[in-house]
Amino acid sequence: MTQNHCKLSVNINKIATLRNSRGGNVPDLLKVAADVQKFGAQGITIHPRPDERHIRYQDARDLKSIVYTEYNIEGNPEKDFVDLVLDVKPTQVTLVPDAVDALTSNAGWDTVAHQDFLKEVIQEFHRNGIRTSIFVDPVLAMIEGAKATGTDRIELYTEAFAHEYGLGNRNGILPYTASAVLANELGLGINAGHDLSLDNIQFFNQNIPNLKEVSIGHALISESLYLGLENVVNMYLQKLK
Template sequence: MTKLSVNINKIAVVRNSRGGNLPDVVLAATRIEGFGADGITVHPRPDARHIRYDDVRALRRVLRTELNIEGNPTPEFVALVSEVVPAQVTLVPDAPDAITSNAGWDTVANREFLTAVTARFHEQGIRVSLFVDPDPAMVAGAKACGADRVELYTEAYAREYPADPERAVAPYVAAAEEARRQGLGLNAGHDLSLENLHYFVQRIPWTDEVSIGHALISDALYLGLENTVQLYRRQLKTAE
């Protein structure tokens, strides 16, 4: 079954809005694990506007499931990942002032850089995933960089899904098939929700992992955190 990794950045946003440690992101992460999530995702940014580097260190000490750290591989980020040694690092080409990730890597133009960073993380046994648009050429480029997986940037799928699900998913099927041909693992994330998740995984059942934060945490405001994690897991189960 496709694994669910819950991105807890939005919980940190609430905490940071008032200072202090309420809500406690480490406690929230361990509760989310207990509710059935297969992993926790964090995306620390240089301005520390949500998850902070110290949060990542604290999470690594207590999590029993996989920790996935996302981010742009700046020297500071690379040093953090090398210190913490998570199960997976997802490299994302986001600008420091980006509100959220908004594009995948050009794995061809950045091949030399991404190959070097990937090799460094592999020396520590860290699985490397590259965040890419649903373009078979970029997927093949990720393989050439030595990546273990790609994460398909699903914003366009989520945006177009209400009007025409099959048209929305078609580029992702093509990219996912290329990942399978290349022997790459397959992750997906960005704007996946209770509305569109089941269809995506049903059409691409070899998806290894989805990373979901904004929609899941938003749903939890109305439905409760435990219930929401279970609802997302149900969408993945019914897609088997």
């Protein structure tokens, strides 16, 4: 399998959730973002939602001056989100088809049914110099549909892989490998995220040719409660080598 040089982007939504649970500014989201980069992470990811239950839209703006690595903003491209991204101009925008009341992301785009919509949104981001990525399931038709939208990258939705891996089924990686091979053939960059952890990240990375970036939040922050944030960031970086 191709040797990867995969970047680690840390999703800091959970830090915002903890801060918001008590009000005030503890923990300090901006300091955590600065520290995570200092510890070696090559990117920061946020996923603001319309109800601002964790990341607030103002956080996205405040982080602009803090993030000097890759800045990735994820979300459903409704008007307020699109306006936010065009204002902040992050390195990358990842389009995720979240329902308003979704607890967390739970499906990739149907890139065939929504192709015209995605194409229009992506063109607007490209006009503003923002790299685009589309959240997709590991289904070959959806990879082909993504290519037709003009997106720069796809983000493979990895919950199914993580579930199967946890059950001891290593064959759960096969649809992801096949999707990555096709994406490479089509000239699409490959990102991945959702339920990746210290337990499964190395195996995933080793089986996805030319994986460019993983976005990890829930597991990384949870693991850091036991092992320490700096230590966990560097453990991920070692496994991604």
